[in-house]
Amino acid sequence: MPEQESDCEYRATCHFYNVKNMTPANKRLKEHYCIEWPKKCAIYQAKATGKPVSITLWPTGKLIG
Numbered sequence: 001m002p003e004q005e006s007d008c009e010y011r012a013t014c015h016f017y018n019v020k021n022m023t024p025a026n027k028r029l030k031e032h033y034c035i036e037w038p039k040k041c042a043i044y045q046a047k048a049t050g051k052p053v054s055i056t057l058w059p060t061g062k063l064i065g
């Protein structure tokens, strides 16, 4: 099955969305946030309010790494 594209307006510049070879856990986050509900995503919310976005910020709001 081809992967569904997000219609999130930030996907082109999003560090999370463009991670190569996602783990199954990250794929689930992508489905939940990027595909189903971008407005719940912490990266989306930061970008939408013009806040600087750390590349360690994940859609859940957690900092990874």
Ligand code: SF4
Pocket (backbone or CB within 6 Å): 006, 008, 009, 010, 011, 014, 015, 016, 017, 033, 034, 035, 037, 038, 039, 041, 042, 043, 044, 047, 059
């Ligand atoms: S991680 Fe968030 S900001 Fe990035 S493409 Fe997905 S929903 Fe949009």
